[in-house]
Amino acid sequence: MKPILLITIFLFAFSCKSEAQQTKNENSTTFEVTKTSEEWKAELSPEEYNVLRQAGTERPFSSPLNEEKRKGTFVCAACKTPLFKSEHKFDSGTGWPSFDRAIEGNVAYSTDKKIGYTRVEEHCATCGGHLGHVFDDGPTKTTGKRHCINGVALDFVPEK
Template sequence: MRTFIVLLLILSGTVLSAQEKKSMERKVNKTEEEWKEILTPQQYYVLREKGTDRPGNGGYTKHFEKGTYHCAACDAQLFESGTKYESHCGWPSFDDAIKGSVEYVLDKSHGMIRTEIICTSCGGHLGHVFDDGPRDTTGKRYCVNTSSIRFEKSDL
């Protein structure tokens, strides 16, 4: 029985390592110097150093045109405008992400326990997701930094 438990623990560690490795494999891989060349200082701070934009009504907070929000670093599609809503939190808010576009990471920084959202394609920090969103849809609030996204208008 003891051998079985040890074997089970070893196999569990192997599976976990494979999952961790998969999350580290990105479609877009750049050095930090390359990111610094293509991102503004604020975008670099938010996307690469896990910073936060100041809250306010600037940027995309009060923006409600039809289209798609993309990662400002790698251009991956992240959020559709139909999922955006006014949360009054000071940051752009969405009730859902495009399937497969974000990864969810436990974040215990700053004395809090939150769920960080990062771009699946490049690993850029987007913001956090909370369970206080609209109850008539997903109940989620994807609280996103304006510096981490860019908008592409659509007529659809």
């Protein structure tokens, strides 16, 4: 009886298809700006490429944009699409630039299950570059959202 039970448990454990192990990109949208990996690598720094094209994450508290307080617009570091306005930026204490809203129509969303639970992933709607994730723990006086964005995925354009 024990050998049958052990074999059953063994087969069950190795036949499970965990969503956390899937590497398929659920975001099958075609973007206005499309380039090959080689073209992106030639244009982006290694850190930008890792985040924007490979959905990496920069170290918390490493972006100079965390301290950016001037009026202006945060744009995609890859294609310069305006993504966030400075008036919607807030200090979340997480170590990444955070915003309570995106510029409507310029950010696309998909489902991310890479770490074992579901999150909402954010992409540039123009080039598909990975930006970060949006959570429901932002300022309740505004939208209640926290767009947690990798600073390396952004460039800042000061208001003139």
